[in-house]
Amino acid sequence: MKSVIHTAHRIIIKVGSSLVTNEGRGLDHAAIAKWAAQISALRGLGKEVVLVSSGAIAEGMLRLGFEARPTDVHELQACAAVGQMGLAQIYETSFRAHGIGTAQVLLTHADLADRERYLNARSTLATLLRLGVVPIINENDTVVTDEIKFGDNDTLGALVANLIDADALIILTDQHGLFNADPRKDPAAYLIKEGKAGDPALEAMAGGAGSSIGRGGMLTKILAAKRAAGSGAHTVIAWGREHEVLTRLAAGEAIGTQLTAQTAQQKARKQWMADHLHTAGKVVLDAGAIEKVTREGKSLLPIGVVAVEGQFGRGAVITCVTEAGLAVARGLTNYTSSETRLILRKPSSEIEAILGFMEGPELIHRDNLILL
Numbered sequence: 537m538k539s540v541i542h543t544a545h546r547i548i549i550k551v552g553s554s555l556v557t558n559e560g561r562g563l564d565h566a567a568i569a570k571w572a573a574q575i576s577a578l579r580g581l582g583k584e585v586v587l588v589s590s591g592a593i594a595e596g597m598l599r600l601g602f603e604a605r606p607t608d609v610h611e612l613q614a615c616a617a618v619g620q621m622g623l624a625q626i627y628e629t630s631f632r633a634h635g636i637g638t639a640q641v642l643l644t645h646a647d648l649a650d651r652e653r654y655l656n657a658r659s660t661l662a663t664l665l666r667l668g669v670v671p672i673i674n675e676n677d678t679v680v681t682d683e684i685k686f687g688d689n690d691t692l693g694a695l696v697a698n699l700i701d702a703d704a705l706i707i708l709t710d711q712h713g714l715f716n717a718d719p720r721k722d723p724a725a726y727l728i729k730e731g732k733a734g735d736p737a738l739e740a741m742a743g744g745a746g747s748s749i750g751r752g753g754m755l756t757k758i759l760a761a762k763r764a765a766g767s768g769a770h771t772v773i774a775w776g777r778e779h780e781v782l783t784r785l786a787a788g789e790a791i792g793t794q795l796t797a798q799t800a801q802q803k804a805r806k807q808w809m810a811d812h813l814h815t816a817g818k819v820v821l822d823a824g825a826i827e828k829v830t831r832e833g834k835s836l837l838p839i840g841v842v843a844v845e846g847q848f849g850r851g852a853v854i855t856c857v858t859e860a861g862l863a864v865a866r867g868l869t870n871y872t873s874s875e876t877r878l879i880l881r882k883p884s885s886e887i888e889a890i891l892g893f894m895e896g897p898e899l900i901h902r903d904n905l906i907l908l
């Protein structure tokens with residue numbers, strides 16, 4: 537079996553708290569330096585990498601002198617805010633040693649549930665990748681309480697994989713992967729080398745005695761693999777301290793547990809958009825725009841739009857139709873329906889003069905567009 541990471545172009549790598557903070561003893565400079573070196577090598581192979589890092593609370597507890605995890609939510613949030621400074625500092629320093637810049641991105645559940653913020657987060661991450669920066673993502677713990685939390689960074693990693701159409705999610709943890717039972721409790725447990733993301737049998741193994749959904753551990757990783765597969769991304773769960781784990785995976789070596797997505801990426805993405813976002817309106821395209829969008833893989837510019845149907849806000853999903861009414865594409869719009877009515881048939885150079893601002897030269901950027 538060859539690792540899916542070999543052919544993956546855009547990869548999300550999630551590192552857990554115990555790895556990052558050396559089991560709570562403080563940020564593990566040596567381990568982080570090794571991942572940074574390996575990620576630098578992956579980028580040398582032309583891959584794009586986004587890092588999702590936990591560890592803010594664990595590091596903040598140490599810095600503030602808490603011996604046990606606080607139960608008060610605001611103390612936990614204070615720990616996260618303090619610890620996040622350490623994370624940002626160590627990642628920036630470690631990647632800078634390879635001439636790579638980093639960016640801190642803190643997200644909440646509300647950010648990805650709101651269309652406009654979803655679109656902004658998606659565009660910002662795509663722009664950071666285009667600029668050659670490694671985004672370092674964590675949950676914005678300071679502003680969230682239990683009900684509106686992602687809850688764990690395995691879930692956050694999967695949502696980010698969905699958000700930016702990643703090909704793969706690598707979850708680095710303190711075990712060699714998924715075992716048929718919790719290896720801490722069952723010494724006879726064996727490693728599951730491969731499986732299908734979403735297979736309920738995997739959840740039963742990770743659920744094990746006593747653990748319950750949403751409380752971290754292996755189950756959130758298995759559920760994250762299922763979620764990532766929703767947009768066609770494969771997942772690998774591996775031990776973060778395995779020698780050259782990332783570069784070996786990229787070379788095709790099968791390490792840890794590989795959970796493959798069962799639906800092809802483009803199909804899964806269409807399905808995901810169809811399931812998650814309602815179509816709020818339509819734009820009618822002229823023949824030239826149809827050609828650019830459907831055959832040449834270009835963005836949709838306002839100049840190619842001849843009519844607008846319905847009311848929609850910025851970030852809404854709209855359908856692109858031919859003058860005969862045939863739906864050809866769907867995507868997230870940069871302009872509201874009223875704005876689009878003002879700029880249709882106009883060159884993008886006139887957008888600013890007409891509206892007084894410009895969100896972008898495109899009505900729908902090709903990154904946010906799927907063909908039907």
Ligand SMILES: Nc1ncnc2c1ncn2[C@@H]1O[C@H](COP(=O)(O)OP(=O)(O)O)[C@@H](O)[C@H]1O
Nearest residue numbers: 552553554709714715717718741742752753754
């Ligand atoms: N079937 C299983 N296979 C592997 N690990 C399991 C399994 N069931 C439970 N676990 C536990 O999950 C832990 C990893 O989860 P967690 O501590 O949340 O890691 P991280 O901080 O990397 O997210 C392991 O240390 C292990 O004790």
Ligand SMILES: N[C@@H](CCC(=O)OP(=O)(O)O)C(=O)O
Nearest residue numbers: 552553590591592593688689
């Ligand atoms: N935002 C939290 C992440 C908590 C979390 O999910 O931790 P883990 O299960 O170790 O990945 C932090 O940085 O401490």
